[in-house]
Amino acid sequence: MSNATLQTLKNRRAIRSFDNKQIKSEDLNTILEAARYSPSARNGQPWHFTVIQNEDLLKAMNKDGKEGAIKTAPDFMREKMQADNFSFWHGAPTVIITSGSDENRFAAADCAIANYSMMLAAEALGLGSCWINSGLMLFEGSKGSVYKERLSIPSGYTPLYSVALGYINGDKPAAPERKTDVITYFK
Ligand SMILES: Cc1cc2nc3c(=O)[nH]c(=O)nc-3n(C[C@H](O)[C@H](O)[C@H](O)COP(=O)(O)O)c2cc1C
Incomplete structure (x- = not known):
């Protein structure tokens, strides 16, 4: 190709x-520019991006996120979370949270596109990325509102998605197998 x-x-x-x-x-x-230039319904741009590069803050988010996740996490996740070095964001030095406006009915789609745009930009720049939703269970726990405030998530916005970013440590993994029976043609 x-x-x-x-x-x-x-x-x-x-x-x-x-x-x-x-x-x-x-x-x-x-x-971030790639994110801001993403398409959005009626050009609503119903997003807000929170860039976190503070190690102590990321550590605290991981710790308190585990507490938030303990009730809602699926079993496989709960097991992983027991590890001492567990990190929702896989130890990435940069995490960006994409929050969506509660007032915009297209926010979920628009923010998902923006989150993905950041991952594609990272790839183009030779950086690694991972879409992370598990870490956002932080906002469902007892400290959810504390973190919304601490992270200055604007009022009326909900953290929807996040992306872990950094230089890749080790080899890039192989692509997981893709389904092939997912297309219907009418020609
Ligand atoms: C909505 C969504 C949520 C995801 N949440 C997580 C997550 O919490 N933790 C994680 O390690 N990967 C997460 N991923 C990454 C997927 O596991 C990954 O994209 C998938 O296995 C396909 O692999 P690929 O991205 O290398 O093609 C998420 C991906 C999406 C699209």
Whole structure:
């Protein structure tokens, strides 16, 4: 495949092991710009992005997220969460939370596209990314509203998705197998 965009789309993988090294601020800006230039219904742009690069804050979010997740997490997740070094965001040095406006009925779709745009931009820049929803159980726990405030999530916005970003540690994983029986043609 020679087209760079198509290569980016196909080569992006969910990365679950990151270097400690922080990403460059120009790369972060490019990633956020990709998000802001995503399409949205009626150009509503019903999103807000929270960039977290503070190690202590990420540690606290992981710790309190576990507490929030303990009730709602599926069994496989609860088991993983027991590990001392468990991190919802796989130890990534940068986490971006995409929050959607509660007033906009297309926010879920628009924010999902923006979250994915950041992952594609990361891939194009040679960075690793992983879409993370599990960590957002943090906002469902007893400290949910505390974190919404601590992270300055604007009122009327709900954290919907997040992305872990950083340099890839080790080899990029192989693509998980794709289903093939998912297309119907009428020609
Ligand atoms: C809505 C959504 C939620 C996800 N949540 C998590 C998550 O909480 N933790 C995680 O490690 N990966 C998560 N992923 C990543 C998927 O597991 C991954 O995209 C999938 O296994 C396919 O692998 P690929 O991205 O390498 O193609 C999520 C992906 C999506 C789209």
